[in-house]
Amino acid sequence: xxxxxxxxxxxxxxxxxxxxxxxxxxxxxxxxxxxxxxxxxxxxxxxxxxxxxxxxxxxxxxxxx
Numbered sequence: 001x002x003x004x005x006x007x008x009x010x011x012x013x014x015x016x017x018x019x020x021x022x023x024x025x026x027x028x029x030x031x032x033x034x035x036x037x038x039x040x041x042x043x044x045x046x047x048x049x050x051x052x053x054x055x056x057x058x059x060x061x062x063x064x065x
Contacts, residue, residue, distance in 0.1 A: 029057045 032050050 025057050029054050 032054055
């Protein structure tokens with residue numbers, strides 16, 4: 001296997017990893033949005049923590065991509 005092929009394989013593997021991380025962040029954010037909408041029993045402090053987590057997840061996702 002030549003160097004160019006190895007580089008392409010490495011880049012493809014990195015792209016798969018980035019896509020998997022971005023998908024995981026997206027799934028977690030959607031789940032937390034659902035929890036925030038449906039669970040009215042959460043305390044105000046807990047809702048604020050979840051909202052901060054969602055904002056941080058968006059920021060992290062933008063940095064990953």
